Amino acid sequence: MIIGLALALAALSLDMTAVPPGASAAPAGGDAPDASTAPTPGGDASDTSAAPTPGGDASGSLAAPTPGGDAQGTTAAPTGGDAQGTSAAPTPGADAPDASAAPTRGDAPAPEPGAAAPAGTSVFRGYAFDTCVAPSADTMRRWKSSKYRAIGVYYAGRGRACKNQPNLSRSWMRAVHANGWRVLPVYVGSQSPCVGAKNKKGVPIGRYPRTQGKNEGRDAVTRAKAYGIQAGSALYLDMEAYSYKKAACARTTLSFVQAWNRAVRASGYLPGFYSSADSGVRHMDMARRAGEKDLPSVMWFARWRIPPRLYGEPALGENAWRPARRIHQYAGNVKERHGGRTLVIDRNLMHAPVARFR
Template identity: 55%
Template structure:
């Protein structure tokens, strides 16, 4: 539990440049997923964030200005999204919350791995016969959702892939094809592809893919490892130089309740040094 922390800070970059990883002299090769996203249009948040299933009403976001958080994960779409009804998540809400000083982490819960572990996600698994095409289609939907909320090019879109059995070779290959297609299309649309999963499943899988030299991997990793101290540098399944700098989010606690400003909410806790939505 980490509550006594400083509030987050934001660094802005130009939004006109294409989002790509271009190593500078002396930097690791692109396969390490390193490089300065700020110089390529990203707006970086460094601090604490929470995510919750339904975007809270505006008065709750005002109340939570008394919390240590200054960023919030919002579920912008996807056929696997648990809370499909999002009455507060509108372009107006996005603008007002951003004006309050909040920064947004857009999550898209698309088709899930064929070997997903959660029973309630097994009805929305990807088509094993066409994972690449489906990844492209859902990436376009994700970008359209972000754009419709006023999140412009240079913003991240975090694909939420719940825990799956990455040791199942056939399932892993299907899941990776979908993820790579989603990533490539999001990047081609001018947005920053991110990826959320459990450290011991999806994140370990992508690290193995990176080590194998696979291309079209997400620029940012959001890894869930609960009941450990929050860290952006000591995640056991990631090499310390990979997905650096400002390319990591650690979800270090989940399914907890907190009260700030007299308002109680059910949240997950995250430590962030990563891109957030650019609002226009």
Template identity: 60%
Template sequence: MDRRRKIIGYLVALLAALAQLPAAYTPATAAAPKPRAVRATVFKGRGFDTCEAPPLTTLRAWGTSQYRAVGVYFAGRARACPRQRYLSYDWLTGARDLGWKVLPLFVGSQSPCVKASNKRGFTIGSFPEDQGEDEGDEAVRKASALGIAQGSALYLDMEAYDIKDENCAGTTLAFVQSWTDTVYRRGYVPGFYSSAESGVRHMELARRAGADSLPEIMWFARWKVTPSTDKERSLSAGAWQPHRRIHQYAGDVSETHGGRKLTIDRNLIDAPVAVIE
């Protein structure tokens, strides 16, 4: 445990230094993280995510919509909708057979300085590397049990947090890195969802500082702007490119297609999705 505490101390110091850098600063040696050697299926187009996976009859009705991908909250102790009545192997194969791509979201432990009050009972503890490894294992185990195969993207959902809190930011980064490494070692593609101005900006700052073990895909939430996977101002132009970005550009909106109504978040996708076998 002493080694882990030293690592956390280093990360805290690193984030403290980063806080002093101007927003446009990029070290000359910084480079976009390169995809690691795992197979992945990339989808480009529109998608939505919703708290509870809808029944297949709704997905069939929504075949008339612009969307062809659906985000599902398949596991994690901090899910807003832990009871997923329809989500199963049969649901996933049914969605696949209807022509839908799937974005699996894992809502595990949250940053100690998470902003949402309903997530504060699920924060990262004193040993973030151990916790990140345990929850990475959980994500892979539960994904596999549903028929989500190796080579699939799994997205860690980290709700908005205060990246200026140095101790908190260091703890959060250590957890994310450990989760990312664990998911990758098990043959999956580790992605990351967060607010563009908090978690995603934090990952970009860590990248600029030369940090390793960062997620392979950035899913950034920035609402009320023109949808674009290429023009996010929190990310350098060449970072997490090509085919490794998702823009959540609207949230908590209601749509009806084929007579079926859902409340959804809207996404523009150019990134890996699940492999359903």
């Protein structure tokens, strides 16, 4: 996520005349096995500071959230499962994200994306951060002095920028969760064939997107289980910004995402989706309006340099992916210091499912 967002606008301007994608179509030649291999999760080690991901937007001057964003409140009660930690205090004058809104024009006939959340899904509402390398358990303890109470962890996938995760392990997950943190497991798999970021072009979705998506979805579940992440958890697919107006590329990407979602759901997990608001997120909402099935159940959209807010996002239908199904990444590649430890992070506001642990 810290990766490649600065290239999103350039990528989106490549093909403004192509027919906007709607329905999914099979690639030429049919589908056949095309399994991808994800890196093996790293072991436990001592504290390291996360380095910024190359290709991101170094916007360290971005300020903390301003009043007028979505309300934080207390965390939503889960329908079974693990208890939620307390979240940041409400932002004065904030919107109430659970308030119902009238459908926007063209939004009413579209179906609700995804399947219902599995029994026992845990939901967190508040501030979250993600960083390329998982910090040590000690750093996480120190960062309890911050407003954040959830962390995005790049736990698997062949497209990860930071494959070496010296702190990440099953025991790290347990320790961090026991310390009151909620975890957002992020899977960075194969990327769209028309991805904008140069450092993601080496891991493209291939000729058989459905088979590849199915295999990587199963891999996402297998890796999650290895870290002790239980069924009912949300797993988030990271798809960096791509030129969704290129029809053939959009069809391939959508087929991959749908297959990934089906595989994750079949194992009892909840598929989430991360991308740039004006790229992959807009593409998924177009697919929703077109009546496509097997779409993500949770939407994590990146739109920087604006106050944090979950609703009112122009790339999403007002009544889509709600309630408790949205995350807004509102700043990226910023340095913050808490408890004597500095990290380079992305900032997020969320009201969405998280990982469950025993």
